[in-house]
Amino acid sequence: MSTLKQGLLLDPKVTQKVFSGIERGALNKVNALVIHQTGANTAQQTFNSYAKGGHGAHFLIDKKGAIYQTARVTQKAYHVGKIKSKCYETKSCTKLQLQSAIQLLFQKGVPYSSRVSSLHRHEKAKPYPDRFPLNSDSLGIEIVGSYDTLKKQYEAISPLQNSSLKWLINELYTHFNITSADVYRHPEVSYKMASEASSATW
Incomplete structure (x- = not known):
């Protein structure tokens, strides 16, 4: 070993x-x-x-x-x-988590790279293995x-x-x-x- x-x-x-x-x-x-x-x-x-x-x-x-x-x-x-939303990708979000992920991922008028960065910051605050x-x-x-x-x-x-x-x-x-x-x-x-x-x- x-x-x-x-x-x-x-x-x-x-x-x-x-x-x-x-x-x-x-x-x-x-x-x-x-x-x-x-x-x-x-x-x-x-x-x-x-x-x-x-x-x-x-x-x-x-x-x-x-x-x-x-x-x-x-x-x-x-x-x-930059990390994705774990609960969104694995379809395990609570209703509130799903709302947050969707709101960050699909903000109208916001460039894709900025949306990804916002989601990353949101996810980063969670403890592992929730992220x-x-x-x-x-x-x-x-x-x-x-x-x-x-x-x-x-x-x-x-x-x-x-x-x-x-x-x-x-x-x-x-x-x-x-x-x-x-x-x-x-x-x-x-x-x-x-x-x-x-x-x-x-």
């Missing part, structure tokens, strides 16, 4: 390749995992992006299934984006896979990648108080292409 030391997941299956530029301050609580795809053909393309700072995730799985830790699990990374995970309480796992702009489709995740993903998720279960109910595909929680990580299983 892996061990956690100073934010690093220590195991022969994990290669440490931490990019301090994507670490964004203390991550005090891990409530969830968010599964992403890079939209790039190679791990190196993602590493080059991470080296510049900005957005990033805590782990990356390359096409051969190799696992890299790219940020410490004690540090926030910008990987989620989707945020950068401030989740870990991001990137899987290398290209995006076909014509077909609007992400590349299918390979069996090697999926095997590594399952192993990594199970290891993180042992270190944090999370279950399969706390693992999300990126498009579930934020405004991303629906096919991102759609072929991943755990």
Whole structure:
């Protein structure tokens, strides 16, 4: 079994390749995992992006299934984006919650980006799991896979990648108080292409 030391997941299956530029301050609580795809053909393309700072995730799985830790699990990374309304998306809102979500989502005369931002701020104030995970309480796992702009489709995740993903998720279960109910595909929680990580299983 892996061990956690100073934010690093220590195991022969994990290669440490931490990019301090994507670490964004203390991550005090891990409530969830968010599964992403890079939209790039190679791990190196993602590493080059991470080296510049900005957005990033805590782990990356390359096409051969190799696992890299790219940020410490004690540090926030910008990987989620603006979150959707969980109760609206899962059809579990109370009448009052539904009214609030609809009012924010469909304000007339307000640009779409402003409506999304307003909803995000509204949701952010809720405790987890009443809302989707945020950068401030989740870990991001990137899987290398290209995006076909014509077909609007992400590349299918390979069996090697999926095997590594399952192993990594199970290891993180042992270190944090999370279950399969706390693992999300990126498009579930934020405004991303629906096919991102759609072929991943755990």
